[in-house]
Amino acid sequence: MEKKTAGCIGTGVMGSALMGAVAKVAGGAEVLVRDSDPKRTADFCADTGCKPASTNREIASSVRFLFLAVKPQYLKPVLEDIAGSLDAETVVVSMAAGVKIESLRAFLGGHGKIVRIMPNTPVAVGAGMIAIAPDTAVTEEEAAELQRLLSAAGLTELTGETLMDAVTAVSGSGPAYVYLFTEALADAAVRMGMPRAQALRYAAQTLKGAAEMVLRTGTHPGALKDAVCSPGGTTIAAVTKLEEMGFRHAVIEGATAAWNRSREMGK
Numbered sequence: 001m002e003k004k005t006a007g008c009i010g011t012g013v014m015g016s017a018l019m020g021a022v023a024k025v026a027g028g029a030e031v032l033v034r035d036s037d038p039k040r041t042a043d044f045c046a047d048t049g050c051k052p053a054s055t056n057r058e059i060a061s062s063v064r065f066l067f068l069a070v071k072p073q074y075l076k077p078v079l080e081d082i083a084g085s086l087d088a089e090t091v092v093v094s095m096a097a098g099v100k101i102e103s104l105r106a107f108l109g110g111h112g113k114i115v116r117i118m119p120n121t122p123v124a125v126g127a128g129m130i131a132i133a134p135d136t137a138v139t140e141e142e143a144a145e146l147q148r149l150l151s152a153a154g155l156t157e158l159t160g161e162t163l164m165d166a167v168t169a170v171s172g173s174g175p176a177y178v179y180l181f182t183e184a185l186a187d188a189a190v191r192m193g194m195p196r197a198q199a200l201r202y203a204a205q206t207l208k209g210a211a212e213m214v215l216r217t218g219t220h221p222g223a224l225k226d227a228v229c230s231p232g233g234t235t236i237a238a239v240t241k242l243e244e245m246g247f248r249h250a251v252i253e254g255a256t257a258a259w260n261r262s263r264e265m266g267k
Contacts, residue, residue: 007063015069021153079107098265128154169259
C-alpha cells in the first residue's frame with residue numbers, strides 16, 4: 001500500500017493549525033488525522049478535506065511523516081502504542097516541549113528517524129515561526145521535504161536540538177509576551193480617549209509593522225529604535241520611561257524563566 005504524505009495524532013490548537021497548513025501544500029487527501037475527541041476529528045476533516053483514522057496505529061503505519069500533537073504528559077503511552085506500527089523510513093515529528101529526541105527514541109523502541117519541532121500559535125494564520133531539529137538519521141532531503149510541507153504555516157528554520165529550549169522560550173512562548181505588550185499599549189490608548197477596537201488595531205498593526213522592518217531590512221533593532229527617537233521628542237521620552245521601569249530586564253527575565261521551565265520538563 002502506498003503511504004500518504006503525512007498524519008497527525010492530535011487535532012487540538014497546534015495540531016489542527018499545522019495539519020491545515022500541510023493540507024494546503026500536500027492536499028487534504030494526503031493527510032490522515034485522529035484525535036481522542038471524534039467530533040473534533042470529524043469537524044477538522046470536514047473543514048480541510050483531510051482523512052480521519054480509526055486508530056493511532058493506523059496513522060503510524062500509513063504515512064511518511066507522522067506528527068505528534070500530544071501534550072508531554074500524555075506522550076509516552078501514545079508512543080509505546082504505535083512503536084510496533086512504524087517502519088524504519090517513517091519520520092516521526094514531535095512538537096512536545098522539553099521532550100528530547102533520546103526520550104522519544106526510547107519510548108519508540110529505538111526508532112531512528114525523529115525530528116523535534118517547536119511551532120508557535122501564529123501558524124494558525126500562516127505567520128508562525130517553526131524551529132526544526134532533525135536527528136542524524138533524518139536525511140537532508142527529508143528535512144527539506146518537512147520544511148516544504150510546513151511552508152504554508154510560516155517561516156521554518158533548521159536548528160540544533162541543543163537550542164530547542166531557547167527556541168521554546170523565545171518563539172514558542174513569545175506570542176504571549178507580544179500579546180501582553182499589545183494589550184498594554186492598547187490600554188494606554190484607551191486611557192487617552194481612543195475607542196478600544198481602534199486602540200487594538202493601532203497597537204497590533206504597529207507591532208506587525210515593526211517586526212516586518214526587522215525581518216525585511218536586516219537592520220539591528222537598536223538602530224531602528226534610534227531612527228524613531230528624535231532629539232527631545234516624544235519617542236525618546238517614552239523609551240526613557242520604559243528603561244526606567246525595567247522593560248528590557250523584565251522581558252529577558254521572563255524569557256529566561258520559560259527557558260528554565262523547558263529545561264526542567266526535559267529532565
